[in-house]
Amino acid sequence: xxxxxxxxxxxxxxxxxxxxxxxxxxxxxxxxxxxxxxxxxxxxxxxxxxxxxxxxxxxxxxxxxxxxxxxxxxxxxxxxxxxxxxxxxxxxxxxxxxxxxxxxxxxxxxxxxxxxxxxxxxxxxxxxxxxxxxxxxxxxxxxxxxxxxxxxxxxxxxxxxxxxxxxxxxxxxxxxxxxxxxxxxxxxxxxxxxxxxxxxxxxxxxxxxxxxxxxxxxxxxxxxxxxxxxxxxxxxxxxxxxxxxxxxxxxxxxxxxxxxxxxxxxxxxxxxxxxxxxxxxxxxxxxxxxxxxxxxxxxxxxxxxxxxxxxxxxxxxxxxxxxxxxxxxxxxxxxxxxxxxxxxxxxxxxxxxxxxxxxxxxxxxxxxxxxxxxxxxxxxxxxxxxxxxxxxxxxxxxxxxxxxxxxxxxxxxxxxxxxxxxxxxxxxxxxxxxxxxxxxxxxxxxxxxxxxxxxxxxxxxxxxxxxxxxxxxx
Amino acid sequence: xxxxxxxxxxxxxxxxxxxxxxxxxxxxxxxxxxxxxxxxxxxxxxxxxxxxxxxxxxxxxxxxxxxxxxxxxxxxxxxxxxxxxxxxxxxxxxxxxxxxxxxxxxxxxxxxxxxxxxxxxxxxxxxxxxxxxxxxxxxxxxxxxxxxxxxxxxxxxxxxxxxxxxxxxxxxxxxxxxxxxxxxxxxxxxxxxxxxxxxxxxxxxxxxxxxxxxxxxxxxxxxxxxxxxxxxxxxxxxxxxxxxxxxxxxxxxxxxxxxxxxxxxxxxxxxxxxxxxxxxxxxxxxxxxxxxxxxxxxxxxxxxxxxxxxxxxxxxxxxxxxxxxxxxxxxxxxxxxxxxxxxxxxxxxxxxxxxxxxxxxxxxxxxxxxxxxxxxxxxxxxxxxxxxxxxxxxxxxxxxxxxxxxxxxxxxxxxxxxxxxxxxxxxxxxxxxxxxxxxxxxxxxxxxxxxxxxxxxxxxxxxxxxxxxxxxxx
Numbered sequence: 001x002x003x004x005x006x007x008x009x010x011x012x013x014x015x016x017x018x019x020x021x022x023x024x025x026x027x028x029x030x031x032x033x034x035x036x037x038x039x040x041x042x043x044x045x046x047x048x049x050x051x052x053x054x055x056x057x058x059x060x061x062x063x064x065x066x067x068x069x070x071x072x073x074x075x076x077x078x079x080x081x082x083x084x085x086x087x088x089x090x091x092x093x094x095x096x097x098x099x100x101x102x103x104x105x106x107x108x109x110x111x112x113x114x115x116x117x118x119x120x121x122x123x124x125x126x127x128x129x130x131x132x133x134x135x136x137x138x139x140x141x142x143x144x145x146x147x148x149x150x151x152x153x154x155x156x157x158x159x160x161x162x163x164x165x166x167x168x169x170x171x172x173x174x175x176x177x178x179x180x181x182x183x184x185x186x187x188x189x190x191x192x193x194x195x196x197x198x199x200x201x202x203x204x205x206x207x208x209x210x211x212x213x214x215x216x217x218x219x220x221x222x223x224x225x226x227x228x229x230x231x232x233x234x235x236x237x238x239x240x241x242x243x244x245x246x247x248x249x250x251x252x253x254x255x256x257x258x259x260x261x262x263x264x265x266x267x268x269x270x271x272x273x274x275x276x277x278x279x280x281x282x283x284x285x286x287x288x289x290x291x292x293x294x295x296x297x298x299x300x301x302x303x304x305x306x307x308x309x310x311x312x313x314x315x316x317x318x319x320x321x322x323x324x325x326x327x328x329x330x331x332x333x334x335x336x337x338x339x340x341x342x343x344x345x346x347x348x349x350x351x352x353x354x355x356x357x358x359x360x361x362x363x364x365x366x367x368x369x370x371x372x373x374x375x376x377x378x379x380x381x382x383x384x385x386x387x388x389x390x391x392x393x394x395x396x397x398x399x400x401x402x403x404x405x406x407x408x409x410x411x412x413x414x415x416x417x418x419x420x421x422x423x424x425x426x427x428x429x430x431x432x433x434x435x436x437x438x439x440x441x442x443x444x445x446x447x448x449x450x451x452x453x454x455x456x457x458x459x460x461x462x463x464x465x466x467x468x469x470x471x472x473x474x
Numbered sequence: 475x476x477x478x479x480x481x482x483x484x485x486x487x488x489x490x491x492x493x494x495x496x497x498x499x500x501x502x503x504x505x506x507x508x509x510x511x512x513x514x515x516x517x518x519x520x521x522x523x524x525x526x527x528x529x530x531x532x533x534x535x536x537x538x539x540x541x542x543x544x545x546x547x548x549x550x551x552x553x554x555x556x557x558x559x560x561x562x563x564x565x566x567x568x569x570x571x572x573x574x575x576x577x578x579x580x581x582x583x584x585x586x587x588x589x590x591x592x593x594x595x596x597x598x599x600x601x602x603x604x605x606x607x608x609x610x611x612x613x614x615x616x617x618x619x620x621x622x623x624x625x626x627x628x629x630x631x632x633x634x635x636x637x638x639x640x641x642x643x644x645x646x647x648x649x650x651x652x653x654x655x656x657x658x659x660x661x662x663x664x665x666x667x668x669x670x671x672x673x674x675x676x677x678x679x680x681x682x683x684x685x686x687x688x689x690x691x692x693x694x695x696x697x698x699x700x701x702x703x704x705x706x707x708x709x710x711x712x713x714x715x716x717x718x719x720x721x722x723x724x725x726x727x728x729x730x731x732x733x734x735x736x737x738x739x740x741x742x743x744x745x746x747x748x749x750x751x752x753x754x755x756x757x758x759x760x761x762x763x764x765x766x767x768x769x770x771x772x773x774x775x776x777x778x779x780x781x782x783x784x785x786x787x788x789x790x791x792x793x794x795x796x797x798x799x800x801x802x803x804x805x806x807x808x809x810x811x812x813x814x815x816x817x818x819x820x821x822x823x824x825x826x827x828x829x830x831x832x833x834x835x836x837x838x839x840x841x842x843x844x845x846x847x848x849x850x851x852x853x854x855x856x857x858x859x860x861x862x863x864x865x866x867x868x869x870x871x872x873x874x875x876x877x878x879x880x881x882x883x884x885x886x887x888x889x890x891x892x893x894x895x896x897x898x899x900x901x902x903x904x905x906x907x908x909x910x911x912x913x914x915x916x917x918x919x920x921x922x923x924x925x926x927x928x929x930x931x932x933x934x935x936x937x938x939x940x941x942x943x944x945x946x947x948x
């Protein structure tokens with residue numbers, strides 16, 4: 001990774017006035033909103049990424065309002081101090097990791113759901129609202145907020161927007177970006193700006209709202225979001241599990257299912273992942289299978305049954321060795337449980353390095369075969385699971401503890417990302433770039449585009465104080 | 475509008491080397507790709523907008539390849555000559571209007587459908603492909619390209635992307651932006667760049683693809699688009715027409731339908747529009763009704779019938795004075811015909827000035843009432859029709875021929891746009907800003923955001939040569 005903390009590039013700003021900065025902040029924010037105790041700031045200094053730099057912040061700020069954010073940024077801008085915005089810190093690419101001498105700005109205390117408009121299907125929320133809480137509030141009005149990253153029970157909506165989070169529902173319901181109508185943001189210099197709209201359509205100006213989504217805190221700080229809700233999503237009519245003894249068969253099934261229908265969930269797990277899950281929670285998973293496919297349909301009544309039947313027949317035609325269909329909710333949950341436990345099961349085997357490649361769905365089998373080959377070549381344990389319907393895979397390297405093994409893991413990681421690009425894919429389907437993927441991004445996007453991204457960032461943040469060192473270099 | 479051609483602001487660039495520019499272009503492009511005959515260039519000098527400035531171009535370029543575009547832009551960039559990209563010129567906001575001394579760059583000759591990938595549901599096309607032709611080609615593979623602006627039979631996909639075109643399908647299938655995965659663009663200086671992806675998800679870099687969509691040729695010239703296709707859209711199960719004798723009842727019906735189901739079409743027409751249609755093509759439309767609602771469902775079989783029944787019962791509960799349901803295709807087409815003829819019928823009454831406001835669906839009745847009040851106050855004929863399900867209305871002023879009437883029409887236009895903003899709406903739902911809406915955009919977005927948009931444009935186009943004077947000022 002070359003992301004050893006000891007070699008971290010510090011942001012080239014003047015840090016001589018740290019005490020002045022803190023004094024000015026203390027005049028504006030309530031004392032509980034400024035944390036400088038290193039025992040506490042350290043818990044705000046990293047996200048869930050492995051093997052990337054973690055800096056020591058000057059302070060952690062816990063603003064309670066847009067005004068707090070605006071005043072704090074105005075000071076940081078004046079003193080040229082880097083600011084690292086963060087939600088719950090559940091990110092997986094180091095995008096929320098502190099930078100030495102920075103102000104970490106946690107939006108976790110801005111947790112108001114300001115409005116649910118059940119007529120126009122709109123929610124307006126502060127950025128610290130937990131995804132799960134918004135889902136629950138929407139449901140009280142018979143509505144749904146679909147985006148469902150695996151972290152939905154603890155990640156914030158603001159963080160989800162900043163990373164354009166994906167999840168299990170994407171195969172049918174799209175990503176976070178598809179639900180963001182408008183944003184209130186605070187610019188690097190403290191200016192508050194309202195972007196986007198409340199209407200279903202709108203083409204005034206440039207789509208700056210869409211540009212902020214997925215920008216990982218590098219363009220502005222999100223202080224409010226106007227979100228699109230939908231009618232309450234139906235409960236899945238049932239869950240289907242199909243096992244395959246070859247990746248080619250699995251790939252054929254995914255391709256054919258994707259062409260024929262739109263399941264509300266279409267997840268995959270490979271043999272290594274299944275073995276890890278079985279080891280942690282014995283559920284009778286065969287040790288000889290190459291991969292498992294899990295599908296759900298949330299179509300109403302007969303239509304849901306018909307869709308699952310169609311998926312079943314496709315799986316059988318694609319030489320699934322076993323197909324099991326559960327229409328009972330309890331049983332269906334148990335089947336999905338194996339997928340939900342995937343990462344935790346692999347983490348039991350050691351520290352993990354989680355990847356997030358995405359390829360065209362027709363290339364999934366090839367990508368999974370490449371991953372297996374890489375694992376064999378470097379004698380590594382790599383469990384792969386992910387969102388089959390989107391072509392979004394999470395090959396997860398169980399990190400060896402010896403230096404040679406660690407080096408092998410880094411090579412393997414690079415090779416997998418490189419293979420994804422070669423297969424017409426991308427370095428990141430949903431986790432983001434942060435620190436973890438920055439150098440791979442340069443390969444995917446090319447120098448011209450990376451330079452353009454830097455120019456766009458400069459248009460938003462001329463002093464380059466917002467999450468510098470992440471996503472793109474100055 | 476204050477957009478009298480005689481007061482047009484010319485772009486502040488050096489025009490002293492026009493003959494050198496033409497000589498250099500002549501060395502690179504085939505002679506048929508450069509038009510300087512003013513009788514011909516004039517036909518490439520405007521789009522379908524009314525009352526906005528039309529300049530005299532230096533030449534019209536008809537590039538046949540990305541390389542042609544790149545070489546031409548490199549020259550324009552070097553000589554600081556404005557370039558106005560255009561598709562079919564079907565725009566409605568003056569975005570494609572020529573600027574004095576500019577190079578108009580028509581992409582209309584780049585008409586190749588390069589690929590339909592029926593496995594991953596992707597089309598790759600050149601920008602000059604007519605929307606209808608892409609739809610037809612997709613259908614040969616059992617797929618659909620949903621975006622359907624009213625101009626779909628003659629507008630280009632590139633133009634649709636540049637304006638983020640809407641249409642009748644948006645209420646269920648979204649806008650052009652929802653179908654653009656990636657773009658090949660040529661930057662102002664001639665650099666060719668590939669933005670976006672071929673995968674279903676992807677978060678590398680900033681979403682520059684989304685930023686280009688709707689940017690009206692101000693950021694880069696689109697030379698190739700990677701588009702998302704969907705399984706072939708079903709034919710509508712039927713068409714429902716409901717008439718109302720009050721706008722309040724109409725608004726209630728639209729709100730309730732939007733909450734309860736997702737018709738594949740939900741259009742409205744007011745009394746003035748209906749009278750104009752009846753005058754042109756007598757079809758027995760009542761003269762006493764306030765508005766007509768037209769709905770379609772494209773759900774399969776029973777589900778489609780059930781959805782239309784639901785819409786019927788909502789319309790009846792909302793005091794529709796008459797509800798008519800046609801399941802026969804021929805009859806259904808006839809019902810939709812009145813809507814399709816709306817603009818043409820109003821154009822028979824005189825030159826028209828077409829607006830494109832969009833409000834939250836719950837505010838449609840209020841917006842339509844405001845439009846009626848404005849028409850009365852200024853003694854104008856204003857026919858309103860549009861996409862009820864999106865809250866996107868096209869109040870269409872039949873322009874008086876006398877000066878006082880023209881001035882009244884301008885005031886009326888301003889007031890309608892202002893009312894849309896006041897109702898939580900936007901100045902443009904789908905037509906774009908171009909020249910027509912630039913000053914209203916400033917009201918909606920505010921000075922800070924307009925300045926930021928200018929900075930973002932500068933990041934793409936530092937010499938400000940791409941469609942200057944449109945969308946945003948330097």
